[in-house]
Amino acid sequence: xRIVKLKKEYFHPFLDVISRQAxxxxxxxxxxxHIFDRVEDFNRIEMKTTRTLLPPKKLLVPxxxxxxxxxxxxxxxxxxxxxxxxxxxxxxxxxHGLLTLDKLFMHEYxxxxxxKARQKTxxxxxxxxxxxxxxxxxxxxxxxxxxxxxxxxDLEDFFLVxxxxxxxxxxxxxxxxxxxxxxxxxxxxxxxRWQTERDKAYRTEINFMAMPDLMELKYKAPFWEEAGRAxxxxxxxxxxxxxxxxxxxxxxxxxxxxxxxxxxxxxSCTLVEYxxxxxxxxxxxxxxxxxxxxxxxxxxxxVSKYGxxxxxxxxxxxxxxxxxxxxxxxxxxxxxxxxxxxxxRLPSEVKP
Amino acid sequence: MNxxxxxxxxxxxxxxxxxxxxxxxxxxxxxxxxxxxxxxxxQALAFKYKPGQFAMISVLGAGExxxxxxxxxxxxxxxxxxxxxxxxxxxxxxxxxxxAMIGVRGPYGNGFPIEQMAGRDILITIGGLGVAPLRSxxxxxxDNRDQFGKVSVLYGAKKPSEMIFREEYFxxxxxxxxxxxxxxxxxxxxxxxxxxxxxxxxxxxxSKVNPENTYALVCGPPVMYKFVLREFVKLSIPKNQIxxxxxxxxxxGVGKCGHCAIDYIYTCLDGPVFTYWDVLHMxxxx
Numbered sequence: 001x002r003i004v005k006l007k008k009e010y011f012h013p014f015l016d017v018i019s020r021q022a023x024x025x026x027x028x029x030x031x032x033x034h035i036f037d038r039v040e041d042f043n044r045i046e047m048k049t050t051r052t053l054l055p056p057k058k059l060l061v062p063x064x065x066x067x068x069x070x071x072x073x074x075x076x077x078x079x080x081x082x083x084x085x086x087x088x089x090x091x092x093x094x095x096h097g098l099l100t101l102d103k104l105f106m107h108e109y110x111x112x113x114x115x116k117a118r119q120k121t122x123x124x125x126x127x128x129x130x131x132x133x134x135x136x137x138x139x140x141x142x143x144x145x146x147x148x149x150x151x152x153x154d155l156e157d158f159f160l161v162x163x164x165x166x167x168x169x170x171x172x173x174x175x176x177x178x179x180x181x182x183x184x185x186x187x188x189x190x191x192x193r194w195q196t197e198r199d200k201a202y203r204t205e206i207n208f209m210a211m212p213d214l215m216e217l218k219y220k221a222p223f224w225e226e227a228g229r230a231x232x233x234x235x236x237x238x239x240x241x242x243x244x245x246x247x248x249x250x251x252x253x254x255x256x257x258x259x260x261x262x263x264x265x266x267x268s269c270t271l272v273e274y275x276x277x278x279x280x281x282x283x284x285x286x287x288x289x290x291x292x293x294x295x296x297x298x299x300x301x302x303v304s305k306y307g308x309x310x311x312x313x314x315x316x317x318x319x320x321x322x323x324x325x326x327x328x329x330x331x332x333x334x335x336x337x338x339x340x341x342x343x344x345r346l347p348s349e350v351k352p
Numbered sequence: 353m354n355x356x357x358x359x360x361x362x363x364x365x366x367x368x369x370x371x372x373x374x375x376x377x378x379x380x381x382x383x384x385x386x387x388x389x390x391x392x393x394x395q396a397l398a399f400k401y402k403p404g405q406f407a408m409i410s411v412l413g414a415g416e417x418x419x420x421x422x423x424x425x426x427x428x429x430x431x432x433x434x435x436x437x438x439x440x441x442x443x444x445x446x447x448x449x450x451x452a453m454i455g456v457r458g459p460y461g462n463g464f465p466i467e468q469m470a471g472r473d474i475l476i477t478i479g480g481l482g483v484a485p486l487r488s489x490x491x492x493x494x495d496n497r498d499q500f501g502k503v504s505v506l507y508g509a510k511k512p513s514e515m516i517f518r519e520e521y522f523x524x525x526x527x528x529x530x531x532x533x534x535x536x537x538x539x540x541x542x543x544x545x546x547x548x549x550x551x552x553x554x555x556x557x558x559s560k561v562n563p564e565n566t567y568a569l570v571c572g573p574p575v576m577y578k579f580v581l582r583e584f585v586k587l588s589i590p591k592n593q594i595x596x597x598x599x600x601x602x603x604x605g606v607g608k609c610g611h612c613a614i615d616y617i618y619t620c621l622d623g624p625v626f627t628y629w630d631v632l633h634m635x636x637x638x
Contacts, residue, residue, distance in 0.1 A: 105608065108621065109606035111365075247610070248609070249416060260413050262416075267603075277600065278599075301613075305616060
């Protein structure tokens with residue numbers, strides 16, 4: 001893979017050229033958090049963020065969008081959520097998240113709503129530094145060698161830029177004089193030192209390879225009931241998870257002869273209606289059953305299909321769940337440890 | 353980028369195909385029969401399915417839901433469904449008159465393994481609305497009668513008025529080339545001439561079963577499975593020759609929306625037909 005160097009002072013001039021081609025989206029501040037937002041003023045871009053509130057999936061499969069409109073004549077496909085975008089500042093874990101979604105949406109019955117948005121989206125990755133909630137090293141998603149068009153490693157006064165695709169190469173060629181093709185030995189040493197230090201900075205470790213077995217062996221362990229009792233069934237874990245793809249479908253009629261719409265909306269298997277069928281039968285009425293499904297998918301099912309967990313170690317569930325049900329606490333509980341999570345502190349008289 | 357090189361361009365699998373209701377009439381108090389044809393004849397001919405597969409039916413404005421096909425693929429052209437009024441989509445469907453427009457897409461799911469079932473004896477056990485998918489496979493077997501060994505049907509319903517396709521099954525009893533036993537849990541008419549009791553009381557009436565050569569199929573209300581499966585096992589039918597079709601919430605039918613996930617499989621792609629072995633080794637199936 002081609003690796004070039006970009007001095008920091010040339011970064012905005014580069015964005016200036018490429019943002020004329022497509023909408024530029026990047027992490028910006030929102031309160032004390034960060035979100036991906038449309039950016040015209042490059043000074044808004046936050047270069048040293050950890051995770052954004054929502055993962056970049058929101059730009060490929062928005063939280064709610066029309067799949068088609070309908071009237072008496074028939075159906076009209078609606079792809080209005082698709083536009084040319086350049087996503088800058090996507091961290092390796094989130095790129096892995098997109099690759100996981102690719103496997104689902106581009107496999108067997110290709111999903112045009114995802115595929116068309118994905119085709120029009122350029123991914124410009126950016127290196128990051130872990131905080132205490134990141135565990136991407138445990139999921140081996142702290143490094144990335146595919147799934148991006150360009151990847152920027154921030155080495156303080158310059159970037160090393162990995163060129164991951166032909167379209168990424170086209171972007172560089174729009175302003176080739178900004179980039180240096182030759183890397184010095186000291187540049188390379190800087191990168192190696194950065195990588196070594198970065199790898200040491202991960203403080204949360206989870207043994208994911210043990211999880212499929214433990215999910216099977218501990219399927220009936222009492223901690224599931226306890227976690228189920230604490231779970232608010234709010235669905236936040238799914239909203240923030242880069243690999244949660246479940247969705248609901250809703251028809252909306254319009255007044256005044258306007259066409260009706262069929263919407264697709266983010267959904268979560270932790271919500272009570274998720275497995276309900278006609279007539280009120282619910283296959284997962286209890287919160288514990290729904291949590292087990294969520295973690296079966298993340299820690300076990302995906303491993304048996306693809307040889308790796310569908311968790312990418314971004315830590316969003318750790319910072320989001322109000323009652324500390326997350327990949328870290330559940331893994332600890334599966335390993336037989338007391339994760340000291342909220343649900344272990346819950347008085348036993350609190351009933352579901 | 354990756355998306356471009358990986359995807360295969362195909363039509364949009366989420367767009368329903370316009371269809372019309374040809375006939376609809378009540379089968380019981382809350383179950384209706386629907387016969388449907390695609391507006392586009394090419395679409396009708398392209399819709400090739402197996403018994404046990406399902407389709408997604410749309411009533412625009414009300415939504416979309418999965419329904420198993422009740423017609424056999426050996427009678428192409430028209431699709432038949434038997435549908436219980438149970439939610440918003442079925443509620444809207446019940447309000448539609450003949451010739452009304454609906455949307456249909458599919459067929460989806462694995463269906464019954466009819467290739468493997470060919471040449472074998474077929475034992476079909478039906479409870480109530482379980483007739484919907486099993487009618488497709490039964491009529492398929494009868495339409496291809498010489499491809500199958502002995503065909504037996506055990507059909508139980510709550511009461512005579514709730515026996516869906518009652519006349520059809522009484523007519524089947526007259527045929528000499530299959531064994532058909534009917535039962536109702538309770539006879540509230542006083543004129544029921546067949547058996548009274550739950551469906552499992554029909555097992556002793558079966559003529560000798562050759563278990564190694566038999567595929568046993570069951571569909572019915574959840575409570576019924578345990579008892580019927582016990583009878584199949586008593587007959588020594590191998591667990592991977594015991595087939596059942598399951599119901600799950602589905603929003604897409606094509607393995608994307610996630611609702612029908614069980615363990616590492618999707619009911620819509622890997623099911624809805626499962627073997628008894630699948631059920632034993634996967635959690636949450638029944």
